[in-house]
Amino acid sequence: MADNGVAGLDSTDRQILRELQADGRISNVELAERVRLSPSPCLRRVKSLEERGYIRGYMAVLDREQVDRGMYVHVMVSLTSQRQETLEEFERAVSALPEVLECYLMAGESDYLLAVAVADLEAYQRFFRERLGEVPGVASLRSLISMKTVKYTTALPV
Structure with missing residues (x-):
C-alpha cells in the first residue's frame, strides 16, 4: 500500500487510526480483529501512535441539538x-x-x-x-x- 505522505506510518497504523476515528470506544480486542493483529501487538501500536503524537486524545462527539446548541x-x-x-x-x-x-x-x-x-x-x-x-x-x-x-x-x- 502507498504511504500517502504520512511519514512513519504503515498500512496497519493507518487502519488503526481509521478505526479509532470511527469509534474511539472500540475495545482493543475488537480493534485487533479489525486490523488483523493479536491484541498485544495492537495495543503496543496504539500506545506508540499516542506517544508519537498521532493520537492527541479521545472524546465524545455530542449532538448539538440535544445539548441546546443547534x-x-x-x-x-x-x-x-x-x-x-x-x-x-x-x-x-x-x-x-x-x-x-x-x-x-x-x-x-x-x-x-x-x-x-x-x-x-x-x-x-x-x-x-x-x-x-x-x-x-x-x-x-x-x-x-x-x-x-x-x-x-x-x-x-x-
Whole structure:
C-alpha cells in the first residue's frame, strides 16, 4: 500500500487510526480483529501512535441539538489593527468564550474565522451583541448562518 505522505506510518497504523476515528470506544480486542493483529501487538501500536503524537486524545462527539446548541454560525472577523498585541488580545478573549468552538487566523478577506454554536437566533443575537461585539480590537463581524449540515466529520483521511 502507498504511504500517502504520512511519514512513519504503515498500512496497519493507518487502519488503526481509521478505526479509532470511527469509534474511539472500540475495545482493543475488537480493534485487533479489525486490523488483523493479536491484541498485544495492537495495543503496543496504539500506545506508540499516542506517544508519537498521532493520537492527541479521545472524546465524545455530542449532538448539538440535544445539548441546546443547534444553531451553527461561522463569523468572519476583521480587526482594527494587525499589530501582534491586538491579535493576542483578540485570541485570548475569544478563547474564553465557550460558544466559540473553533477560531482560525486567516489570510484573505477577514483576519479570523470563528465557528460558533448557540441555541437559536435569539441566543446568537445576544452573544453577538453582548459578548463577541465587545471583544477588544474588533472592527467588523460578518455572520454566516448554517441552514443545514451537509457533511460533518472529525475523521482525517489517513
